[in-house]
Amino acid sequence: MLRIKNSQSVDINKIKILKYPEFFDIVLQLLSDKQRHCTSYFAYKKHTDLHFIMAIADDKEHDIILLSHLLKADEKQELASLTKQILALHIFEREIHENFGIEFKNHPWQKPVRFAHNRANTKMQINDYPFYSIKSEELHEVGVGPIHAGIIEPGHFRFICNGENVLHLEIQLGWQHRGVEQLFINKKNNLQRSLLSENIAGDTVIGHSLAFVRNIEALSDVSVPEQLEIERSLALELERIAIHTGDIGALCVDAAYHLGANVFGILRTGIINFTQAWCGNRFGKSLIRPAGSYLPFTEELKTELLSVLTKFEKQFEEMADLTYRLPSIQNRFDYVGTVTQKQAELLGTVGLSARMSGIERDVRVSHPNIAFQKFPIESICVKKGDVFARFLLKKKEIRKSIAWIRNVLANYNFDIQNSKSPQYNLQLKPNSFAISLNEAWRGEVCHCAITDSSGNLLHYKIKDPSMHNWKALELSLRNVEISDFPINNKSYNLSYCGNDL
Amino acid sequence: MISLILIFISALFFVGIITKVKAKIAARKMPSVFQPVYDVLRLLKKASIYSPTTSIIFRIAPLIYLSTVLMATLFIPIGTNKAILSFEGDFVFFAYLLAIGKFMMIIAAMDTGSGFEGMGANREALYSMLVEPAFFILAGSVALFTDNISFNDLFLNLHIDSNLSYIIGIAAIYVLIYIAMVENSRMPVDDPKTHLELTMVHEVMVLDNSGFDLALIHIATWLKFSIYGSLITNFIINATWTWYWQIIYFLGIQAIFAIIIGGLEAFRARNKMEKNPQWIIMLSAISVVVFLTALIITQKIILN
Numbered sequence: 001m002l003r004i005k006n007s008q009s010v011d012i013n014k015i016k017i018l019k020y021p022e023f024f025d026i027v028l029q030l031l032s033d034k035q036r037h038c039t040s041y042f043a044y045k046k047h048t049d050l051h052f053i054m055a056i057a058d059d060k061e062h063d064i065i066l067l068s069h070l071l072k073a074d075e076k077q078e079l080a081s082l083t084k085q086i087l088a089l090h091i092f093e094r095e096i097h098e099n100f101g102i103e104f105k106n107h108p109w110q111k112p113v114r115f116a117h118n119r120a121n122t123k124m125q126i127n128d129y130p131f132y133s134i135k136s137e138e139l140h141e142v143g144v145g146p147i148h149a150g151i152i153e154p155g156h157f158r159f160i161c162n163g164e165n166v167l168h169l170e171i172q173l174g175w176q177h178r179g180v181e182q183l184f185i186n187k188k189n190n191l192q193r194s195l196l197s198e199n200i201a202g203d204t205v206i207g208h209s210l211a212f213v214r215n216i217e218a219l220s221d222v223s224v225p226e227q228l229e230i231e232r233s234l235a236l237e238l239e240r241i242a243i244h245t246g247d248i249g250a251l252c253v254d255a256a257y258h259l260g261a262n263v264f265g266i267l268r269t270g271i272i273n274f275t276q277a278w279c280g281n282r283f284g285k286s287l288i289r290p291a292g293s294y295l296p297f298t299e300e301l302k303t304e305l306l307s308v309l310t311k312f313e314k315q316f317e318e319m320a321d322l323t324y325r326l327p328s329i330q331n332r333f334d335y336v337g338t339v340t341q342k343q344a345e346l347l348g349t350v351g352l353s354a355r356m357s358g359i360e361r362d363v364r365v366s367h368p369n370i371a372f373q374k375f376p377i378e379s380i381c382v383k384k385g386d387v388f389a390r391f392l393l394k395k396k397e398i399r400k401s402i403a404w405i406r407n408v409l410a411n412y413n414f415d416i417q418n419s420k421s422p423q424y425n426l427q428l429k430p431n432s433f434a435i436s437l438n439e440a441w442r443g444e445v446c447h448c449a450i451t452d453s454s455g456n457l458l459h460y461k462i463k464d465p466s467m468h469n470w471k472a473l474e475l476s477l478r479n480v481e482i483s484d485f486p487i488n489n490k491s492y493n494l495s496y497c498g499n500d501l
Numbered sequence: 502m503i504s505l506i507l508i509f510i511s512a513l514f515f516v517g518i519i520t521k522v523k524a525k526i527a528a529r530k531m532p533s534v535f536q537p538v539y540d541v542l543r544l545l546k547k548a549s550i551y552s553p554t555t556s557i558i559f560r561i562a563p564l565i566y567l568s569t570v571l572m573a574t575l576f577i578p579i580g581t582n583k584a585i586l587s588f589e590g591d592f593v594f595f596a597y598l599l600a601i602g603k604f605m606m607i608i609a610a611m612d613t614g615s616g617f618e619g620m621g622a623n624r625e626a627l628y629s630m631l632v633e634p635a636f637f638i639l640a641g642s643v644a645l646f647t648d649n650i651s652f653n654d655l656f657l658n659l660h661i662d663s664n665l666s667y668i669i670g671i672a673a674i675y676v677l678i679y680i681a682m683v684e685n686s687r688m689p690v691d692d693p694k695t696h697l698e699l700t701m702v703h704e705v706m707v708l709d710n711s712g713f714d715l716a717l718i719h720i721a722t723w724l725k726f727s728i729y730g731s732l733i734t735n736f737i738i739n740a741t742w743t744w745y746w747q748i749i750y751f752l753g754i755q756a757i758f759a760i761i762i763g764g765l766e767a768f769r770a771r772n773k774m775e776k777n778p779q780w781i782i783m784l785s786a787i788s789v790v791v792f793l794t795a796l797i798i799t800q801k802i803i804l805n
Contacts, residue, residue: 142616144699164620164774254700255770256692262527328689328769336773482620483774486697 001026003063006367009218009434012450015053015068020079023069027054031086035060037348037361039437039446041092043100044459048073050100054092055435055448059366064435071102081107088348091467114174114500118182129172131158138162142482146175153496161482169477169485171470176500184460190216190290190424197447198285201464201495205281206232206239207440208462209288211447214369214436219449220426222291226370227418230408231297233371234305235275235284237401240441242271244394245316247493251391252323254487255332260323267316274308277301289422296419302409309402320395333388337476337488340385344472351443353469353492356393357385363439375411377404387484390491430455442466442495464498504579504731507748511755512720512727513538518756522763541719547712554614555709562609563714563721569602570721570728577731578653580738580747587653592640595652596633599684602721603629610706617698621705624774628690628702631781632683638788639676643669646795656735668794674733676787678761681729683781685722688766690777700774726762730755 004010018026030036041054049072056065071077081104083090093104095113101120104110112119115126133141139162146154154175160168180200187193197212198205210232217224249264272282279287279295287295323329339349344357354361362379364372380396382389428451438445443465452458469492476488517534524531533539551560576595578584588594603625610622644650646669647658661670683690686703698705707718734754738747772780796802 140616142620142699252770254695254697256688256695256766257770258523258527258694259767262529266528326770328771331776332770332773481774483700485699 002066003058003061004066004435005063006363007214007218007369007434007436009215009221009429009432010066012431012433015066015433017051017068017070020069020071023052023054023067024080024082026067027056027082028085030056030065031088033060034345034359036065037350038086038089038092039064039444040435040448040461040463041089041096042448042459042461043071043096043102044450044461045100046070050102052096053433053448053450055446057363057367057437057444059361062367064367064437066433066435077101078103078105080105081110083107083109086348087346088468091471112174115177116174116501117177117179126172126174129156131172132160132168132170134160134167139167144485146172155496157485159477159482159485164481164483166477166480166482166485169474171474173470173496173499176497178497178500180501181460181462185457188456190426191422194289194424198288200462200501201498202283203243204239204440204442204445204464204495204498205283205285206235206288207438207442207445208447208464209284210236210440211436211438211445213288213290214438215434215447215449216290216426216428218434218436219428219432219451220291221429222423222426224291224370225418225420226374227296227412227414228293228420229370230374230412231293231414232288233369234297234405234408235278235287236438236440237405238271238275239284241312241398241401242268242275243441243493244398245271247490248320248323248391248394250490250493251333251387251487252329254490255329257323257326257329260319260329263315263319267312267319270308270312274305277304290424290426292420292422294421296416297414298416299414302414305405306409309405313402316398324392324395330388333391333487333491334386336387336484337480337491338384338386339472339475341383343475344385347471347475348468349443349472350468351439351465352390352393352397352441353443353465353472355379355381356389358383361444363437363444367437371408375404375408387487387491428455428457440465442493442498443469462501464495464501466494466496466498469494470499502582502585503744503748504577504582504584505574507579507582507751508574508577508724508727508731511730511752512723515723515726515730515755515759516719518759519763519766522760523767526764526767537719537723541716544712544716544719549710549712549714552613552709555609555612558605559609559612559709560714562605562612563710563717565605566602567717567721567724569598569605570724573598574724574728576652577728578656579731579734579751580742581657581740581744582747584653587651589650591651591653592644592655593637596636596640599725600629600633606706606718610709613709615709617701617705618708620699621702624702625686625706628683628777628781631778632680632784635676635781635784635788636680638785638792639673642788642792642795643673645792645799645801648799657740659736660739661736663798665794665798669791669798670736672787672791672794673736676784676791677729677733677736678758679784681726682762682765683784684729685725687762689769689772689780692771726759727755730758733758 002015036056036058039055039057043050043052052069054067083093084106098112098119142159144157146156156172158170159166197209200208245264245268249261252260275284276282339357341358358381364377365379382393430453432451434449436447446463448461450459473492516537521531573595575585576591607622607626610618647655649655691702734751738750
């Protein structure tokens, strides 16, 4: 078994190609340990054959295990499904099934994921999606979407209800058809690709663009200065603070607590305005570029950030004290939409959705980059797994991120002399594989890149944390009132476009 | 006649004041108090759009809704200003007039055939059903207390001046405030500001109404607030006061009522939907307190 560190590249031929039954057994054995989870499992066309690669993150050893197997074009396009034993793999097998038409035998839920333009079976249209249904006189179905009432993103939600109670929720995504992964290969310039990566999910700009640039840097063996990595991680934590604060406000809106909604909205603005002062964009676009940055973090910015944080912290604590102790808020959020630790482990949730039900899964801790090695951060868990747990966890993570940023600012001197300009014409190593994990605010972002024999990108694989977590939202809704759907949905705040790549 | 005019005047300001208070508390820029009036004037100029799946019921419902509410206002006296219509037992008629309007809105919502609106309609029906006992126990107790069964005489003879009768006054005002909140689909039962259809009660029922019809529904809502505000006023105003004090008090109490509603809405989150029935039944329980107090005062129950 090949083990590599986070944000490293490796010769693709070094990944041993296993026979599928052998691969099957090894995966089962590896994933029986709760400290390991699959971060990516995908296939790509290698000449005419299909090459499958699975990356398993090992939190104990702090590295990533790579496994692979090959399905020749003349073989029967059918494999035994791993999902039967390991539910967390369902989404990856579904994706492979959709893209390449591989039948996974005994897959319990082999449904389309995103209706990409280059899917295997183009006869299957989005309107033919095979919804689960229960035949009963007493039950009724409620369909919501794909046009979103709040005009965010498209997604169809099909509830099977018994009166006000939801028995089952099925979420159908795939209305956007963007073809992002293909665009990464079509675009040859790393600036274009950088821009693309910023737009994979508009709310995870730093999260996704960081994963991308680290892949490119790993593939071209550029050494990244420590200061640059620290700057990037600062941006990452700022993004986390901003989005979490916005989410807390949005949850207040859904609970009709408008005082909280407004104050948290104002607070979020303070943080994103700082990001704008730093890089000219409130969401951090144009900040992360391969091998350097035109927008270095300076001592002046440091002073400004400290004053922004001081102001933020004071008001945030005051408002959080009021909001989190408010009986009507507790009454609204407590014991709603619980996902137990066991369910979360089965689903293989990541990030916030894992930590809300007591699973310690945080890439910043288990697979830290230079910044988090130098300034370690502890992950925080809450146990209950309900809306209030997610609401609470957001507050705790904000505090933790602020403390981390303060620690960095106090102990690190930013020197503008150390900063380099970005390099867009990096030569990528041929026949290589690179993987980069990054703890964005939603959870673990995973990008994989594969180059061909002349150093061009052959395949680019993106995995947004939402891919794992959408199922958790479905489970949250079991035996919950249908009117509790909005607060559940908001408390996860999963990405539609992270799914509809 | 004076009472009717007063109710209309206060209705114009009511929702505006609530919005203003909520905006002030939430540190937002405040709209004008007349903003709801401007909105309704704009809507009145517009034509209504009807979905082809709806029938005549959907078209006449807003009109019937408004006319029942208008008719109900005719029964409300303010202090010594008599109501235009009055007969013995008119409070029962009053309650069911409002119920007819609500019933029409509920079947109109079902008429659209939308899943959301059906859901809102059955929630609204449930809450109206649960809030009904609270109103009747309250009205019945006050009737027992004053020995009169029409709004006019009932409020003329209502003198809240002894220790025990203060309990009646306070509990009745509390119950009436919350009945008004439930009837008008305000917090904590419903959130009129929400954009989430799945959590709506009243708002989702009128999703398909537009233009002129929507304006009628809004006007009916104002009037309902004003009606309940007038009922509350009657518990406070004393019939022996001169007429201009009564009017000043009426307007002042209406304004305070609106401010209280704004405050109640701003400082709390809404209920979980499944806790609403429990919460509404609590109002009936408080009405029972009024009833028992009335029994004690009228010496139907003798306490030793």
